[in-house]
């Protein structure tokens with residue numbers, strides 16, 4: 001049993017539970033989807049009760065299959081905001097999901113204070129984060145602000161909401177990585193910030209206690225210690241064993257999420273990246289730089305569903321590998337504008353360099369290259385901001401299955417790319433955090449020792465400067481289009 005750790009992975013569209021052994025191998029796993037609600041354009045909500053039901057159901061399922069576990073770790077969709085009654089545990093409103101844009105006007109109003117929010121929290125003043133969502137709930141749920149000030153209501157991101165339920169309403173906590181996504185938490189001083197709370201008119205009485213990402217916080221009703229908590233991207237960084245500054249992970253899903261560990265001092269970005277917590281262990285914070293790409297794997301879906309160039313996602317690799325290069329074609333998939341480092345909402349996608357000889361294999365190759373170029377741009381920003389070269393890029397997510405994409409990525413970054421055997425890195429990270437606190441693993445070195453090796457892609461050393469210059473020129477042409 002000392003060998004087994006349960007991870008709860010509460011995601012945006014499904015709740016999952018996985019039992020891992022000491023080698024990071026999966027012993028049992030289960031997944032359940034739940035409903036998404038779109039009450040108005042730009043609004044996205046979840047039913048907090050459904051989050052709990054789905055999560056408890058998969059937890060019971062894997063425990064029945066794998067037997068007793070030594071500890072439990074939680075990882076969760078970040079920023080999604082829940083407000084509930086302390087005495088009944090009933091939410092006063094549906095959860096407002098991270099994608100929800102209902103607080104755009106409020107963020108615009110607060111724009112003069114953006115530098116202060118950035119200095120304390122490392123974040124951009126954006127509806128994405130939890131703080132303005134909580135403010136909206138206090139403004140719009142009748143009586144909420146008074147009840148919150150009186151200590152009758154509890155706010156939490158999904159980690160808090162889960163712990164509350166797992167402990168029968170005894171424990172109201174959040175970990176430092178989740179606190180760090182609220183716009184209310186000073187990541188330098190590691191505490192809720194009174195000035196930011198005042199700016200958002202949020203009473204401190206509503207807030208959870210902030211705990212380490214690794215450490216026993218409570219026991220579940222079944223007596224399992226809850227010993228690790230981290231937001232999904234932070235858990236993935238930990239699950240990828242990026243324990244040293246300069247190590248980074250990239251998740252290739254619909255979009256990409258790239259985080260680089262920067263050690264024990266937060267690095268301020270000059271390139272519009274976010275400064276965020278990596279995790280906090282034994283009261284000691286570690287920090288990261290974070291950048292995201294809106295369209296990555298989604299481009300491959302688009303080639304399949306909208307363009308009919310391929311019939312399945314894996315086919316993109318066969319076709320792309322059938323040609324030595326993209327034959328001068330560059331695709332910039334700015335379907336929804338461009339994020340870091342360009343931040344141009346008016347950019348739109350383009351394919352440039354078309355000649356008579358360009359065929360669908362070249363399109364597939366250019367598509368893979370565009371995912372790698374966008375990721376490598378983020379790496380370049382992180383290297384500039386941190387003054388540190390990338391030592392290794394660890395990868396996960398659906399599109400990381402593409403060997404060709406990984407090779408192109410290594411070439412463009414000029415650093416090795418490492419793909420673990422078990423790509424369930426988010427859940428694995430939560431398990432590591434919990435197991436580290438309870439003696440399943442002695443140390444991070446012990447984790448590394450027991451982890452599988454995976455596959456490594458070395459940079460070929462080919463000169464990529466001409467390709468970079470084509471990419472840069474294409475990006476310029478994609479900007480300011482809409």
Ligand code: ADP
Nearest residue numbers: 253254297298300301313314397398399401402
């Ligand atoms: P998300 O969690 O964002 O839904 P996943 O991590 O499940 O994403 O990854 C799915 C994405 O990976 C899809 O956009 C798909 O196009 C891409 N993908 C899946 N398999 C492959 C493959 N073999 N080669 C390249 N891309 C792939």
